[in-house]
Amino acid sequence: MARNPFKPTAGANPPLLVGRDVLVEEFLESIEDGPGAPGRITIFTGPRGIGKTVMLNTVAERVQSDHQWLVIDETATTGFVNRLTAASRVLLDPEAATRRRVKAVTLPAQLGGFELSDDPARPIGLREAAGALARRCEENGTGLLVTLDEVHSSSRDELRQFATAVQHLIREDREIAVAFAGLPAAVTELLNDEVTTFLRRAERHVLSDVPLAEASRALAETITANGRRIDPDALAVAARATGGYPFMIQLVGYQVWRKASGDHIDAEAARVGVEAARARLGSLVHETALAELSGVDRAFLSAMAHDDGPSRLQAIAGRLGKGLNYVSVYRARLLEAGMIAAAGRGKVDFAIPFLREYLREHAPE
Structure with a gap:
């Protein structure tokens, strides 16, 4: 039996990346354009499951394969600056990883012969270590790319x-x-910080859902490339259920593949697979996203769930028993968190697929 090719796991590269080709090519062009190109500092943002980490993985792989650049991947959790500094030093002097204490890292004479002291009175910082590593890369006709995932205000x-x-x-x-990735609220805080104002000149890409035609292509090509066939009506059901949401493309594909009878995926397998995918989406995405919100944030979203489409702020205010100024504050918070999206003057809608249905199913009786 063929292995399931779909990967509904946070940060896992999908078998076929769709709808992001232009962004990847723009980043590669910045590498070719040389120092000073604006795309050399890029920020990918958007709601959970939209493919931010996948974008970091993809640009890193392409920069490495197409331009032979050195890549360091990190996550913005506590201690990441020290980890980046240590990684830079180990890459400069691989033997440092096997020694208990590094007294000095000296580059070969042909690479400049400069020295990094390990004198505790003059500790080596990231700027010095990464700078030395970048210079070594330049001597070899390459460069250094750092990807930083999960940018968060707690790491300010x-x-x-x-x-x-x-x-x-x-x-x-x-x-x-440098390529960053983070949720909208965290990225906004980073850009508004008085110390990091230069990042406002970075290329900022707000990732959104991909067209349904691209979702359909990702499902169909992945299925056929791995030895199975899917009926046109089944493909239509599966693609429509994804809503163009990248994580849902993988989740629907994974579940539809599991529900298939042999190597043939029919409409019934698609229907059952979609139901299973929606159930899993709730536990994998919705629960996590809601857990980080305040009680009033969740009440705002629950008030939205009464509507079958975009919600008017006036209606939300009425359901919450509050004034428009009050609900506008939480509208702004939820927009920055990537939970909702503007849907016209005075209207908002859910940014995460099937969140409305999840809230209705889990509404208190």
């Missing part, structure tokens, strides 16, 4: 350190590029 101090180091390296015209 370290993000400031990181951004300051990157800013100095860019001013030195180093062959370096």
Whole structure:
């Protein structure tokens, strides 16, 4: 039996990436354009499951394969600046990883012969270590790409350190590029921080759902490439159920594949698979997203769930028994969190597929 090719796991690369080709090519062009190209600092943002981590993975793989750049992947959790500094030093001197204490890292004479001291009175920071690594890459005709996932406000101090180091390296015209990924609220805080204002000039891409035609292509090509066939009506059911939501493409594909009879996927398998995918989406995405919100945020969303389509702020205010100024504050919060999206003047809608149905199913009796 063929292995299920779909990957409904956070951050896992899908078998076929669709709807993002232009963004990937733009990033690669910035590498070709050299230091100073605006795309060399890029931020990917959007709601959960939209494919932010996949974009980081993809640009990293392409930069590495197409341009032979060195890539360091990190996550913005506590200690990431120290981890990046250590990684830079180990890459400069691989033997450092096997020694208990590194007294110095000296590059070969043909690479400049400069030295990084390990004197505790003068600790080596990220700027110095990454700068030395970038210079070594340049001597070999390449550069350094750092990807930083899950940018979060709780890492503000370290993000400031990181951004300051990157800013100095860019001013030195180093062959370096940085790609960030984070939820909208976290990215907004990063851009509004007084220390990291230069990041406002970064290329910022707000990822959204892909066209249903692209979702259909991802499902069909992945299924046929792995030895199965899917009926046209079954493909239509499956593609429509994804809503163009990248994570849902993988989840629907995974469940439809599981429900197939042999190597043939018919409409019934698609229908049952879609139901299973919707159930799993609730536990994998909706529960996690709602858990991080305040009680009033959740009440706002529950008030929206009464409507079959976009909700008017006036109606939400009435259901909550509050004034428009009050609900406008939470509208702004939920927009930044990527939970809702503007849907016309005075209207909002859910940004995460099937969140309306999830809230209705789990509404208190």
